[in-house]
Amino acid sequence: MVKICVFCGSSMGFDAKYREAAKEVADYFVANNISLVYGGASVGLMKILADTLLEKHKEVIGVMPQLLIDKEVAHHHISQMIVVESMAERKQKMIELSDGFIALPGGFGTLDELSEVMTMNQLRINDKPLGILNVDGYFDKLLEFFDHSVKSGFVRPEYRKNLMVSDNIAKLVTEMKNYEPLSIKKWVEDIKVESRH
Ligand code: AMP
Numbered sequence: 001m002v003k004i005c006v007f008c009g010s011s012m013g014f015d016a017k018y019r020e021a022a023k024e025v026a027d028y029f030v031a032n033n034i035s036l037v038y039g040g041a042s043v044g045l046m047k048i049l050a051d052t053l054l055e056k057h058k059e060v061i062g063v064m065p066q067l068l069i070d071k072e073v074a075h076h077h078i079s080q081m082i083v084v085e086s087m088a089e090r091k092q093k094m095i096e097l098s099d100g101f102i103a104l105p106g107g108f109g110t111l112d113e114l115s116e117v118m119t120m121n122q123l124r125i126n127d128k129p130l131g132i133l134n135v136d137g138y139f140d141k142l143l144e145f146f147d148h149s150v151k152s153g154f155v156r157p158e159y160r161k162n163l164m165v166s167d168n169i170a171k172l173v174t175e176m177k178n179y180e181p182l183s184i185k186k187w188v189e190d191i192k193v194e195s196r197h
Helices: 016-031 044-055 066-070 087-097 108-122 140-151 157-161 169-177 185-194
Strands: 003-007 035-038 060-065 080-084 100-103 130-133 164-166
Touching: 003 087, 003 108, 016 035, 016 044, 016 169, 035 044, 035 087, 044 060, 060 066, 060 087, 066 080, 080 087, 087 108, 100 108, 100 169, 108 130, 130 169, 140 157, 164 169
Parallel strands: 003 035, 003 100, 035 060, 060 080, 100 130, 130 164
Antiparallel strands: none
16 A cells, blocks of 8 residues: 545644644654655644655645635645645545545544545445544544444445444554455345335
């Protein structure tokens, strides 16, 4: 795995543990020669990630729509900035460029990116691994909600099980390397049968 896209907060979060986790992920990328693809910002956890890699002269690729560049949140010292037209095109580009994805703590933007990749994986439009770094239980409530979605019949149990979650970056990346996409055929057949009732 050469390029990993990280989705994470444009905010720092209140607790120092979030900043420490972003730094740890960047240190892991440096040690394992992994390039970073990210939102291209110079704010929040994104800034910590990018700056830590840049200090060690590692590759950092940002993807940003012009509207965010105009708001002056772009990082001006990264290896490459890809400017796109829209937020939708940005997600598309980040997915295309990367070999895998990791979500760190973040807000709505992070959830949007995470959901996009989960949905693409479910539909097999994309077969690249997605890992959630559950820093100090930050994603526990979301994972509980996913369990609730399974219990309520809106998410297939196998897709919930296929989500990779860890609080340890090394373990998460190892798991991502062994990722096996699920077959969509049975899922589509099941949905058609269910919908007849
Ligand atoms: P959020 O989690 O709401 O802070 O949004 C962060 C995620 O959405 C990142 O992974 C970015 O790709 C994107 N994003 C949202 N706001 C910004 C911003 N001001 N600058 C750059 N990227 C952003």
